[in-house]
Amino acid sequence: MAKNKIKPRILPGFMELLPKEQILFNSMYDTIREVYESFGFLPLDTPVIELSEVLLAKAGGETEKQIYRFSKGDNDLSLRFDLTVPLARYVAQHSADLTFPFKRYQMSKVYRGERPQKGRFREFYQCDIDVIGNEELDLIYDAEMPAVIYNVFKRLDFGRFVIKINNRRILNGFFENLNLSDKIGDILRNIDKIEKIGKDAVIQELKEIGVEDNKTNEIIEFINIDGSSDEKLKSLKNMSVSNEKFTDGVNELESVIGYLRQFGVEEDCFEIDLKIARGLDYYTGTVYETVLRDYPGLGSVCSGGRYDNLTEYYTNRKLPGIGISIGLTRLFSQLISENIISAQSSSVVKVLVLPMDVDMGYTLKIADMLRKNNIPTDVYYSKKAMKQKMKYVDKLGVPFAVVIGEDEVNNNEATLKNMTSGAQITVKLDDLISEYKKQIGE
């Protein structure tokens, strides 16, 4: 029955990991989830496939081109391209059953049929938190978002980071005051690029947009306001911008900074950055970006902001919200390729039991005992020489081996080998768990 074999492969732009990297990825995923839950965010799991009419209510332009869209039976279907639209649909659909403010997290895959290129994925995890208010939403949540992210990155522990904060009202008010409201979209998009393309290119582009030179100077001066957070707030307050939005924005920003400190966020881990606008249309207040200080080239690894009306395409209710998102697949792939993190172990177990040609019953009893004490344990069943078995344990990065020979069986004992130190000790079976716990310092 000779058959043509099909070459096993996946579509470019999809991240698929070997177990070693998958274990590391999962540990990051679990950490983020744990921190999200520790702040009371509720889990959500929406379908990957939605009705196109519902999912694309708002979409258009670039987004729509990237959608995986198809028909099945009579249905026009699409794969979700983010987790915000499904959240809007969910909240509108289930609002009667939800308690507001509604805090939810969702950490799931989304799909964008982009041209594959380095660092861009067609399938990737987003790790979102959002809080949705009914009619109104307390400003303290604008500080809770970065406080959560601060705790996430502290726990993930890949070096110094800074959460950059701005307020769209400040930007909008400032440009209104310059009579540049009609150009605000173009100017904000332009300013957003200053770190990528440089100050001169920004000035040139502002000129092309039609901004007068004196205003360009004011704009550059404004976005370059320097100093500590408090100094920046002081400079903003001292500016001669007589615009209510601007003043509101500055006051909001000041309150958010104050709350952030009360949340215990270290001074070094946040800063006001007046250049941050976030491309998307719907942000209306506080906005965030997060940068790893030692790897600014990675760009923002976590962004978000406040929006006035989450569900406008589905209901007339006014549901303002604030959210922030970690693009985990992209972040992980960058951290790996920059050697900022690396996989330590190819195993999820703490102990590998190695029977030396002895009765399997005794071996399995020990494995069961270890698992019952919450110690993940595997057994190496294959009949190989002990040296080969030890090599295998080492290769996998399992921290402990339990060796069972004839003596151990006869004396009701087990030999615990610490693979890091190389030391081994033979103990009575009843003492195995306590010996293990001693060695791991519990």
Add this chain to the structure above:
Amino acid sequence: MAKNKIKPRILPGFMELLPKEQILFNSMYDTIREVYESFGFLPLDTPVIELSEVLLAKAGGETEKQIYRFSKGDNDLSLRFDLTVPLARYVAQHSADLTFPFKRYQMSKVYRGERPQKGRFREFYQCDIDVIGNEELDLIYDAEMPAVIYNVFKRLDFGRFVIKINNRRILNGFFENLNLSDKIGDILRNIDKIEKIGKDAVIQELKEIGVEDNKTNEIIEFINIDGSSDEKLKSLKNMSVSNEKFTDGVNELESVIGYLRQFGVEEDCFEIDLKIARGLDYYTGTVYETVLRDYPGLGSVCSGGRYDNLTEYYTNRKLPGIGISIGLTRLFSQLISENIISAQSSSVVKVLVLPMDVDMGYTLKIADMLRKNNIPTDVYYSKKAMKQKMKYVDKLGVPFAVVIGEDEVNNNEATLKNMTSGAQITVKLDDLISEYKKQIGE
């Protein structure tokens, strides 16, 4: 800017839960994952979208009709319909980088565009474990699979269950001996239905297939072999079936039962069931089904078996394996609708901090302290009356409230209220964690 609103809704056949049920679902998911990892199964996360050529190498008939298949650019793509084909593709693709026996779990969504009906889903979680050997795979894994599942269902704790075990070699050998090898497919499919359609209907169908009466009796007698596992094994050994496959199958089954006991699986939780064939073509040895004893109507909640050659469509390597799978979405939905389980809490936190019109700094400091001690904590920021706040805590099912009034702030104290007993106690801030731990019995 009046707009037509779009009705927020999802496609039928997709399970979407409210937070309360989602929390329960996740706790089941986490339990299964924890047990899988405790046995050393490695995590895998393959793409939801695969190339149709690769994914459908084997498929045909009913399966192919159910596929969500579509084009994007030049690519003919499909959504995965199970986790076994992606595993085969993965192992064939990455075999040089894997250590065999390769133990992996994957707990992910799969897609089938079925007609929606009760208990059938178009998007559902499968929780699979498989072990893949290189050229050969020790029989002990045939016992490890049900041992893992035993531990899963023990931990999930919804009552008595039994893992039914059979061996396809016994069935194949038995029918070979009756000269019914050419009808084996039809007969097995028929036997598999005996609990659904009854003995008489099976006999009738066997007649229609063309099985002679005397053989029909032998078949019915065979599948009705009764007694304990050891008695059934004895009956099988006493049968006058002179067929090598049959004898091999009985010996394998006997070994697997022996190992199962050594794995610590309770006698009450497994049994030999000679009727079990599993519909799929590729099972070649041990096969499993799992039934909740008090809810047999739910059917098999966890099934699987051994197969000879996982990757035959992709490589010439011989990679035998064994696997078992929990259909979590279907199981969860059945358990909920039969009231076997029910959601207990609408919250993921253990403590809700309730500030009574006091300085937010003190409140946030307490919340941070609780979280730093691994106690998930939320804060009720809204300015409502204390009675309303308490009602809210109660409604969510949060077990503890920490009340912060002016006295607490002035005396560096906090009031811990046990929502179950209603008792409350005011303690110094330094004693809050130990008081909490005392109350939860730690």
